Amino acid sequence: MAEANYTYFIEFLLLGFSEEPELQPLLFGLFLSMCLVAVLGNLLIILAVSSDSHLHTPMYFFLSNLSFVDICFVSTTIPKMLMNIQAQRKGISYAECLTQVYFLNTFAGMDDFLLTVMAYDRFVAICYPLKYAVIMNLRFCGILVLLCWIIMSWASLIHILLMKNLAFSIVTEIPHFLCDLAQVIKAANSSTLVNAIFLYVVIALLGVLPVTGILYSYSQIISSLLRMSSIKSRYKAFSTCGSHLCVVSLFYGTAFGVYLSSAVTHSSQASMIASVLYIQMLWTLFKYSDV
Template sequence: MSPHFHFINTELRNETDTLKLFLLGLTEDPELKPLIFNLFLIMYLVTVLGNLLIVLTVSSDSHLHTPMYFFLSNLSFTDICLSTTTIPKMLVNIQKQNQSITYTGCLYQIFFDLVFVSFENFLLAAMSYDRYVAICHPLRYTVIMNPSFCGLLILLSLFVSVVDSLIHSLMVFHLSFCTDLKIPQFFCELAQVLKLACSSTLINNILLYFLACILTAVPLSGIIFSYTQLVSSVLKIPSAGGKYKAFSTCGSHLVVILLFYGTAAGVYISSVFTHSSTKTAAASVMYTVVPQMLNPFIYSLRNRDIKMGLRKLIGKIPSFHYSVICDNSLIVKNCHS
């Protein structure tokens, strides 16, 4: 390594506040950027509004103060935070026609993205366990899934997620970066940032894949175990109506699980089999944006309790005091019309 090269590393490491990275995003075509801006703005607003309605509905309706909806409100809040970590910065960059992000801002994105993705992973496992207990051990449900245990699951999941993210962020902080810091993504993804380092990233990559395997395998194993036992119990129910009722209580959650892990698998496969930065970025959109936007619709469209809670919430809004909800639907008609 030449002395000049070492000087650049040292200088940038000592002046991290001035170090900038460049997020290439989904396209460099100026004509497509307004379309992408409008599309992502709509997706972000739908994500925030939809998940916020779920959180407000669960918190305002006492009938929804159960473990199932407690975990759902945490999932919705996590989806809001995950989207807010990445999309607003992308929108600002498109609007300002500036692809840069500061080194500190990049570290923040890495940290919070890892926290919320990992936390969502654990939340899905906790929700699976909740459905397993509800269907396989209904008489002991209130004893097993008591408020203290549910709160402990949330705190433990959040603690593990924060520790994992902190380890990776601190390891990145000690890396040296030189020039041509271009990330083929619309946000600072850890794997892409590690590729830009001039110093050795062997330990970083070992930690990345080791912790990712553990923090994915443990919740996923819990999900598979819960649903294996759940399906086995449901199949023993003699009546078709009983089977349908049992499956309907976990159908939405199963769709969310398939969406979350399916898009994650898509990102991994695309990174292995394609070297196109545009395809990799598009795959990341499917993982970090689309599931968070669709989750509120998946849970509200097929869940009668959520629908009723939404109606009660809308009824409490002053601007809707002169409106009625007709025909058992979500269409609001003005009483004066």
């Protein structure tokens, strides 16, 4: 009971925000713009896919799921950022921080998995066009998405259960503008060996394997394209992969930018945040061009 009362009063300070007063309206505007563009853009994608029967295909089924996950991801982070900027504070409670960690990891992992599944979809469509309708049937697509949700939900839950055993100071500083899992673990006062081991295992399994799957799928796609005799057929087949390749590049570019931001100096935080927002908005626009 004493431990529960202790954790109840823990507060994390997110130090990723600039303390300069003149930058606060700019940061608020950037985050608000990101939220509106991401939510409205992804909602338009979902509405377009659901309302047009011609888009009821595996590719657009996965795209609409990706859009839904992106809306959830933005809703997990941006509202709290806007509240803190508006109130000119940096605090987030222990429960809020762990909740944010859980959903951030779940939705980021879902993005990773869905991009991999979409790469597999393009691989089957180009390399096995005659078997595409049989392999990528609605039931199989639903099972793939459900498995992604189950895997990421349990992986994120284990992270949270392990973090519940960590001890933190009453006021713990996090050098980031959100509750990043690695930064929260690093800020703990107790041993984090088990947490670190599980984190690296998850990164290896849920990070490296999807990337490997995407690279393998596109290596087979390129190999299949090179065997096509018609240049027009090559272009038409590869054009169906163009937007997906852009989204993949922007996704990993965004992830790299977010994690790199924790290592740069405080004076460059504003430019880093602006870069991340810009990439996120481009990501939504590239997905919208697919519909």
